[in-house]
Amino acid sequence: METVRKFKGSDAFLAESARTIYQLFLQDLPQFTAFNARFTPEYAATFLSQIDAADTVVTDVSTLAKQGVETQKVLIGMQEASRVYNRIKSHAAWAFPNNPAVLKEFTTGYRGASKNQPKMLVFLETLEKVVTNYLDDLTDVTKGGMPAAIAAELATIKETLKGANTQQEVYKKQRLVITQDRINALNDCYATLVQICNIAQLVFANEPAKRAQYTYRPTTSSTTVTDFVGQVAPNETKVITSISYNKDHFIGFENRGETILQFDISTDEVTLEGNMVELESGAINNQPMEWLLADVTNGTKVNILVYNPSTTSTGSYWVSTDV
The missing domain is CATH 1.20.1270 (Substrate Binding Domain Of Dnak; Chain:A; Domain 2)
Structure with a gap:
């Protein structure tokens, strides 16, 4: 291999x-x-x-x-x-x-x-x-x-x-x-x-x-957009992007807002079904896809999700598939 x-x-x-x-x-x-x-x-x-x-x-x-x-x-x-x-x-x-x-x-x-x-x-x-x-x-x-x-x-x-x-x-x-x-x-x-x-x-x-x-955070010469910055409304589950699953590839997450955010990858658009990454304000975390969601075949389309559990505050995030 x-x-x-x-x-x-x-x-x-x-x-x-x-x-x-x-x-x-x-x-x-x-x-x-x-x-x-x-x-x-x-x-x-x-x-x-x-x-x-x-x-x-x-x-x-x-x-x-x-x-x-x-x-x-x-x-x-x-x-x-x-x-x-x-x-x-x-x-x-x-x-x-x-x-x-x-x-x-x-x-x-x-x-x-x-x-x-x-x-x-x-x-x-x-x-x-x-x-x-x-x-x-x-x-x-x-x-x-x-x-x-x-x-x-x-x-x-x-x-x-x-x-x-x-x-x-x-x-x-x-x-x-x-x-x-x-x-x-x-x-x-x-x-x-x-x-x-x-x-x-x-x-x-x-x-x-x-x-x-x-x-x-390495710089990359890739022409493919791999960094995603955005906001997530109170109590919203948001699809950040869709990618092909590769168990060895890492995804980087950062909470750039004031409220706690939860991140995961999923085979659907709403379910945080694997090892969820929960980040406080300002926190950063990098994880391989296999850790986030096991037992998925390489090449399968998966969604990167973010969930904002707050009922009042909008969240802000940065996610990279190029870490």
Whole structure:
């Protein structure tokens, strides 16, 4: 199964944000521990190790760079193969000017091989055998006039291309593993970051300024509208937006008004049927869709709902599907 990113924003932004939150968390650890005994120095140390792993894990960019080097070697090998082929073909034309059947032995298969490195390797193997069969005529100064060293050059180019092609394929496969390891490391860091930010909203329920410090809000270059800001009337259940369900994707919620608000995702337009997120004024919370509503098939259309339980005050919210 393909490993998917559970967070938005760049890898660098996540690592930077996590380290900032870690420093805040370390300073506020007594308050967190008093609220929930699971938040210990050991928990903080684990978070730091996740941040360090996120910082030092091999990036996909560097892996692509290595793969690019190997690709360049293959391209050079293909160019050299074409050059030696054209050289040998020229000598064959001199050696067998009136024998098109023999000349065809030197040229058959080259057109397809010129654009495909595995085919080129097969072609070079065949060409090498043909050159060996006709070496005397090719190297005869009264016929082909080919220097004997060309045969050895052909063998060298073939082996060089074979090695470059193999290494390129190895890097392609390694990239899959390295990318998976990188994403796993970043996902682990993000999961802990979200835990801390969410619990901070409760730890500092009476301190809006402190709550605001514990947020993760990456910028995105996406052209898709993913942030939703609006109001919800007293005692109203409102559909904020409809999205496709993906159990690993996170949704961010913020109460920007003065009254308590309740958020959830639902398969209908009125029922807060999963793990409801209830936020006081100014509070923020990020949750994966699977936590909000389990046992839903990926791709199913679901609605993000907000409910205002107040009978007198209008609520105000911010919701993002791009956190």
